[in-house]
Amino acid sequence: MKALFFAAALFFTSLLHAQVKKVKHVILIGVDGLGAYAFPKADAPTIKMMMENGAWSLHARCILPSSSADNWASMIMGAGTELHGYTEWDSKTPELPSKDTTVYGKFPTIFYLAKTQKPTLKTAVIYSWGGIGYLFEKECVSYEKHIPSDSTTAVEASAYIKQEKPNLLFIHFSDVDGVGHSIGHNTPEYFNQVTTMDGYVKQVLDAIKEAGIANETVVILTADHGGINKGHGGKTLMEVEIPWIVYGKAVKQKGEVKESIVTCDTGATIAYLLGLKQPQLWTGRPVKGIF
Numbered sequence: 001m002k003a004l005f006f007a008a009a010l011f012f013t014s015l016l017h018a019q020v021k022k023v024k025h026v027i028l029i030g031v032d033g034l035g036a037y038a039f040p041k042a043d044a045p046t047i048k049m050m051m052e053n054g055a056w057s058l059h060a061r062c063i064l065p066s067s068s069a070d071n072w073a074s075m076i077m078g079a080g081t082e083l084h085g086y087t088e089w090d091s092k093t094p095e096l097p098s099k100d101t102t103v104y105g106k107f108p109t110i111f112y113l114a115k116t117q118k119p120t121l122k123t124a125v126i127y128s129w130g131g132i133g134y135l136f137e138k139e140c141v142s143y144e145k146h147i148p149s150d151s152t153t154a155v156e157a158s159a160y161i162k163q164e165k166p167n168l169l170f171i172h173f174s175d176v177d178g179v180g181h182s183i184g185h186n187t188p189e190y191f192n193q194v195t196t197m198d199g200y201v202k203q204v205l206d207a208i209k210e211a212g213i214a215n216e217t218v219v220i221l222t223a224d225h226g227g228i229n230k231g232h233g234g235k236t237l238m239e240v241e242i243p244w245i246v247y248g249k250a251v252k253q254k255g256e257v258k259e260s261i262v263t264c265d266t267g268a269t270i271a272y273l274l275g276l277k278q279p280q281l282w283t284g285r286p287v288k289g290i291f
Helices: 002-021 045-052 068-077 110-117 130-134 150-164 175-182 188-210 264-273
Strands: 025-031 055-061 123-127 143-146 168-173 217-222 241-248
Touching: 025 068, 025 188, 025 264, 045 188, 045 217, 045 241, 068 110, 068 130, 068 264, 110 123, 110 168, 110 264, 123 130, 123 150, 130 143, 143 150, 150 168, 150 188, 168 188, 175 188, 188 217, 217 264
Parallel strands: 025 168, 025 217, 123 143, 123 168
Antiparallel strands: 055 241, 217 241
């Protein structure tokens, strides 16, 4: 009986790995300032389609403070501010010395893991906020480009997907956060910008289909923080709760993800999908059960 149980366990474990091994491409879409509260209020048909056909949580949390650079760092570094040391909204270097750094002088990111463990992987970062450029090892990516426009970022990212079929691409959009600061969160203008951004997401998904890699791709859409009034950085749920949406053929457990998710878990989940071993320095946990 024990032998039968053990054999069954091995079978289902191998089946799970086989499903994950079908994932050859991960597209991380980061939307600056997109609070989880925006759903279901916003008119965002593409993102809602991803939710209906994927796995999602509207109760994922960013790390504190609920600001930009520290959270984008935590997302791609798989750990919080106490370890990587980027603690401010505009951190360019760690205010707190990183617990450890690699030969590239930074706390290890998901791009470092890809470069050192699977150097044949094609990785890229295309971003609209310049602050992203300080948070990853440019020596570890195949391509990086800062484009200070969300619409052009969408065009560039879509073209790159169709031409290069990257194994890992991080796309960053910033205009939702811009409207949150200039006009205010939870306003008609804010939701209109979410709708515009939803169109950019559609461009990316269409590019994945046109590239012929949809069946082998997982798309993760999330944010660095939400907001309240015209700001963020505090401890309210409107600022701290972020959407975490995973879409693709490899997602087998669809619907709401009930387990706890923190932004550090995004990097860990990407590492899991691409078969990369995360370092002991990382504290993020991969969300495995949905695959």
